[in-house]
Amino acid sequence: MAKGEDIQSWFLEYQDMNRDDGKNIIVPEGFEKLCEKLDYSMEDINPMVLLWRLNGLELGTIEYTGWESGLREMKAKNEDELRQAIDDTLKRFDKDPAYFKAFYRRLFDYLRVGKQKFISSEYATAILSLVMDKGWAFSKFVEFLEASKDVETVNRDQWQSLLELSKVIKPDLSNYSKEDAWPGLFDRFVDWMEASNSKTAA
Structure with a gap:
C-alpha cells in the first residue's frame, strides 16, 4: 500500500489551494480534474461511485481523511489501481444487493442542495x-x-x-x-x- 506521504501528495494534485479555513478539501473543480485523469465522463455513473468510495461529503467534495481511508480500503496507490477498484465496485453491485443499496441511499445526499x-x-x-x-x-x-x-x-x-x-x-x-x-x-x-x-x- 502507498505510504502516507504518497497518498497526501496525490491528494495535493486536486486539493483546493485557495481556501483560508485551513481545511484539506477537494472541491468539484478538483474532483472533475481527477475524473478526467481517470477517463471518466461526468455523464456516467463512475464519478458517483468514485465519490462514494472516497467518502465524499457532498457532490464533488472530498476531505483528506475520506480520501486516505478510501484509498487504503481499496488498496489503490495509483490511477490504474483506483480505476480497477471502481470497476470491481461496479461488479460487486451486481452480486451484492446490500452493497448497492448502501451506495444508492448515499446518492440522495450527494444530489440534494x-x-x-x-x-x-x-x-x-x-x-x-x-x-x-x-x-x-x-x-x-x-x-x-x-x-x-x-x-x-x-x-x-x-x-x-x-x-x-x-x-x-x-x-x-x-x-x-x-x-x-x-x-x-x-x-x-x-x-x-x-x-x-x-x-x-x-
Whole structure:
C-alpha cells in the first residue's frame, strides 16, 4: 500500500489551494480534474461511485481523511489501481444487493442542495437513468417524472422506497396495494403505469 506521504501528495494534485479555513478539501473543480485523469465522463455513473468510495461529503467534495481511508480500503496507490477498484465496485453491485443499496441511499445526499430534504426531479431522473439495470421500476419512474411536470422534487423516503419497490413488487404491479405503506406519490406512479399499459394494450 502507498505510504502516507504518497497518498497526501496525490491528494495535493486536486486539493483546493485557495481556501483560508485551513481545511484539506477537494472541491468539484478538483474532483472533475481527477475524473478526467481517470477517463471518466461526468455523464456516467463512475464519478458517483468514485465519490462514494472516497467518502465524499457532498457532490464533488472530498476531505483528506475520506480520501486516505478510501484509498487504503481499496488498496489503490495509483490511477490504474483506483480505476480497477471502481470497476470491481461496479461488479460487486451486481452480486451484492446490500452493497448497492448502501451506495444508492448515499446518492440522495450527494444530489440534494445543502440540507434540503429533497432532490430535484431533474437530478433524480439523471441518476436513475444511469442505474436502470438495478431495478425494473427505475426506468418507469424516470418516464413518470418526465411526464409529470408538476412533480418537481423527490424526497428521501420516495428515493429509498423506489429501490424497495423494484425488489418486492412485480413489474405487472399485481401485488401492489394502495393500502400498504408506500409513499403517496407511488399510488400516482402506479396509476400512471396502469394507464400507460392500457394505452399500449389498446
